[in-house]
Amino acid sequence: MAWLNQIAHTAWTTLFDVLPIAVILVGFQVLVLRQRPRNLRRIATGFGYAILGLALFLVGLEQALFPLGKIMAAQLTADALEAASGLAAADAVDWRRFGWVYAFAAAVGFATTVAEPALIAVSLKAEEVSGQALKARGLRVAVAIGVAFGVALGTFRIVTGTPLPIYIMAGYLVVIVQTWLAPRAIVPLAYDSGGVTTSTVTVPLVTALGLGLASAIPGRSPLIDGFGLIAFASLFPMITVMGYAQIGAWRGRREARRRFDDPGDLKEE
Amino acid sequence: MLSDLASFGRLVLATLRDLAPIILVVAFFQFVVLQQPIPQFERILGGLFLVMLGLALFVRGLEMGLFPLGEAMAGAFAEKGSLFWLLGFAFALGFGTTVAEPALIAVAGEAARAAAEAGHLADGAAALEGYADGLRYTVALSVGAALVLGTLRILKGWPIQYFIIGGYLLVVVMTPLAPKEIVGVAYDSGGVTTSTVTVPLVTALGVGLATVIRGRNPLVDGFGLIAFASLTPIIFVLAYGMVV
Secondary structure, eight states: OHHHHHHHHHHHHHHHHHHHHHHHHHHIIIIIIOSOOTTHHHHHHHHHHHHHHHHHHHHHIIIIIHHHHHHHHHHHHHHHHHHTTTOOSGGGOOGGGGHHHHHHHHHHHHHHHHTOHHHHHHHHHHHHHTTTSSOHHHHHHHHHHHHHHHHHHHHHHHHHTOOHHHHHHHHHHHHHHHHHHSOGGGHHHHHHHHHHSSSTTHHHHHHHHHHHHHHHSTTOOIIIIITTHHHHHHHHHHHHHHHHHHHHHHHHHHHHHHHHHOHHHHHHO | OHHHHHHHHHHHHHHHHHHHHHHHHHHHIIIIISOOOOSSHHHHHHHHHHHHHHHHHHHHHIIIIIHHHHHHHHHHHHHHTOHHHHHHHHHHHHHHHHHTOHHHHHHHHHHHHHHHHTTOSOSSHHHHHHHHHHHHHHHHHHHHHHHHHHHHHHHHTOOHHHHHHHHHHHHHHHGGGSOHHHHHHHHHHHHHSSOTTHHHHHHHHHHHHHHHSTTOOIIIIISOHHHHHHHHHHHHHHHHHHHO
8 A cells, every 4th residue: 555655656746747848748739839749649648658657667666676776885885894994094995895896886887777768768769760770779788888887987986086077088088089980870879878878767876876985985075076976877878889889880891891702602692 | 458468568578678687686796795685575576566567668658659749749840840939849848847857956956065065155045045046047058958959950960979079078178167066066967957758758859850851860860969968067067166
């Protein structure tokens, strides 16, 4: 019964969050476009499904996964700190003692990104638009690897206390170089995937990890060091998605060259 | 009806594949690394079931409602042929969905506390609230402006990289000039502005526009709106930190 209550409550808040969107859509539809979209009933049902689905999803996360994830993050940082206890000075924190923390950050980053609803939406659209040339699942895994690497590097930065802008700027340099080299069609999608990764699932868990880590380690300020993990999580997917397309293009070229060098192979087909 | 139910059942099962990594990660860290039993096992199982059901419903809702609506509106605006109203719609969508975004309200509050702690703000709740509200409207304006610019780009077919790389260069130049406490918040604010309902709508709108306009490729020109919406908040928040 408590669950039903919470589902109803979350559905209500989600509905309230969606209200501005609905007002804008209906307002423009009625006042400016002055036409009813075809299948209005179907579209409205779909909207209802999406909102209800999101509400169920959020309740499930809050009931089950968020508390567990936060407890695990706290235990892992505590374990690592225990090993480093007795040291008060900031520079005495040995980053090598936090191996499981980085592994956990990467694993959480990967796993939550694969289940991120906004990313599912964009990758479905990309698969449809590219005529199945891009696979939705491949794209999501590429993004998830980027988030995993980004979040792990982000926790390393918090442990070592090195300045955030250096990492971000270096990452952007890689993005700029890749933009020149990657297939042109992937670039807008890669840029988009940075913003998409960080919504419902990833942000709360990753932020909790960052703030917990920054407040547990002596010499780190949650305000200055705790933030910034989201920035890592949105930067690295751009690199991995462009990389994914580059690898695909490279394999295509190699395949073409092999066939060219070996005409016997061509005849067989 | 029965076949509908069966296909929905398959969809629910398919989401299990999306959730498998989460289950594996939790199980591995709990049993192998921390070596502890999972607390409240039934509750977690129930929660997982809700997550599966919710994800399947959301995907069905995307295909039935959010995607077709975004595309239909793109088609209707193209048919109407009024640049003013199309850009007006883009701005309203960006501003309206961002200004009430709970994640943004939270980040704006954090930023106000950070600024106060650093001594940039007068003490008192009124000053804090004013700072947070100002920041929130700044970000909402920036997302509205981002969607206007991104829509114009789709119409004109301008290459996206000049905008995005130019924008990030601006971020790089502004970072050392902005107060230190605002930098982390600014970088994070780019990620919080694009909510789960907005993303599919905006994506469908962009791809729909690029599909109906002759000479535009949906893959090359249709994507990129989200990228604009995640970049401009960083610039605007850094600027806000420098000015206020």
